[in-house]
Amino acid sequence: MQHSAKTMKDVARTAGVSVMTVSRAFKSDTSVSEATRVRIREIADDLGYVFDATAANLRTQKTNFVAVTIPSINNANFADTVDALSDRLAEAGMQVLLAYSGYDMAKEEQLIEQLLRRRPEAIVVTGGSHSDRARKMLTNSRIPVIETWDLPAAPIGHVVGFSNAATMHGMVDHLVAKGKTRIAFIGGDTDGDTRGADRRRGFIAAMRRNGLAEDRLIGAGKPPISMREGASAMGRLLDTWPDTQAVVCVSDLSAFGALTECQRRGVNVPGEIAIAGFGAYEIAGVSHPTITTIDPHPRLIGAQAAELILDLLNDPAKEKRKARIIEIDWQLRAAETT
């Protein structure tokens, strides 16, 4: 037998109270006696009543959603950020509405449009590069906008991130200090991953600043670059410029792939060639040898974004005052591959 879905009205009727009292019994509203509240909750449970958030959303003009777009769900760095963000927001009773752009700006634009229709309280996007229409939609939205994992030149709203280019200066300096001069870079061969492209640009600038040749660039295919692409890119690097002393990879995953290729070929790391990555993925600290990397503190990015959002939502006046730029300190973790 198929009962129809229960509403507050059903609960109210059964309990012999008004709908409004049932509503109050379901919130932390003090103006219901504890006895009534308990009784109503029990009756609701018996009836199998489930609170309908869609109706409350419309009436209160609040959804308790925070929309988030990331390039890929299958990336430990972004996963960590979302995890931390979502943990903190959950404490405040908010939920994350997540969408993946697949490193595609056109897709990101669509996602942003869809997400905004759901009336989130705030929106968090990855990176500072977006289509014109996406920028416009975000600007016009009357909610806090937070760009992360980047330090955009012209931010849309708030920012919680770091300069991807700057991390590469740190890495090149580290390698130069180790006496390396012939240094290569392995990364995506398109700009689909804008943060990866920023790191490539940062690498080139850092090499120039050190007076070194910056032409050893290996394109590893369309982003995202993963372990396998890292391995085959390392193969091409060793074939093309056998005298390379160090290689910086766009992420730890490609760095690990590169490392395995060296192991397969019997090339000693770091003796013959040093390898560095980015992201402080778990594998960098576990592989043998361990991989030198940059830790961009992904969880911190998520946690800070969450704090910022909660702060802005608590005091909406603050939002209008000034866009906040929160810079996250990254850290170079020297390890066995350099």
Place this chain on the structure above:
Amino acid sequence: MQHSAKTMKDVARTAGVSVMTVSRAFKSDTSVSEATRVRIREIADDLGYVFDATAANLRTQKTNFVAVTIPSINNANFADTVDALSDRLAEAGMQVLLAYSGYDMAKEEQLIEQLLRRRPEAIVVTGGSHSDRARKMLTNSRIPVIETWDLPAAPIGHVVGFSNAATMHGMVDHLVAKGKTRIAFIGGDTDGDTRGADRRRGFIAAMRRNGLAEDRLIGAGKPPISMREGASAMGRLLDTWPDTQAVVCVSDLSAFGALTECQRRGVNVPGEIAIAGFGAYEIAGVSHPTITTIDPHPRLIGAQAAELILDLLNDPAKEKRKARIIEIDWQLRAAETT
């Protein structure tokens, strides 16, 4: 200057049509002339109008959400499943509402309650073990329920999964065929990860069936077991039972950790000890040596779940007819570590 949020009414007024015509212009409703539709869309864009899904959700009693719970967002296996699921659903205009339980059944129960309040069209949960209250909520919900990554003895609704225990029979048989008899298992030391616990049970049963001792069980801590825990567990295994010929790890991540520990100690793999994992993570195919593993086809699970959902939603009568159990074939991928 702060304009107030625009509604269909504003668009209608500006366009000189009724609200209903605006509504129709925003759907694939034929009963609006193409000229009017285009004009209305343009006016809406000019005004900065954004369609309000919360109102539509209430009125139509449709949210176009599919709720999904997974143990952790930071796990490539579940990420693949969600990715495939979400891709297919997106084609049908549906969105995934994702939540992570942190391998905690009490947390999962809370999540399910919160998710159901949002009135999803269907709900996908990971595994077949849930708290009593969670089971009850799912059973009472009038939407399709799909359990994945498992083959529960008493399914709540539909199932898209495989027997975790059976995969371990396959793995033990593989090792026995390679002449191994002293075989150990590395996994979590609690049952927080129910699928991991199923694999441990499957391992024990398979060893018995082969007439082998099944006492070499290494507890690697509280799930999820990652690379680092795998490495330290391998250390304990080598210290406790140095004559072990093979070890089955609860996942490729712990298997890789175990492999690195062997490399650090100078223990030859597979010469002195064979290592096997589970999950067909990318690292299993890239590490040196490559790791023998089980491929449970995570993307296929997601894709099949999506198809099932779309099928059920298209023909609601079907849902009442019979619960579908879709078994996914897993595959043993023999590699260099065995």
Place this chain on the structure above:
DNA sequence: GGCCGAAGCGTTAACGATATCACAAAGGCT
């Protein structure tokens, strides 16, 4: 010319919760 069906659009009434106001009853104070 008259009839008919379809296309295009408008009017009205929901959808299920909550903000707001109103108000009765119960205390607390002088």
Place this chain on the structure above:
DNA sequence: AGCCTTTGTGATATCGTTAACGCTTCGGCC
């Protein structure tokens, strides 16, 4: 006793969209 709070509850309007239904208009056809 009289007045003022405080507390608990109810009635009503409302959030923005859409389903259902009804009214025109218009072209085609006999």
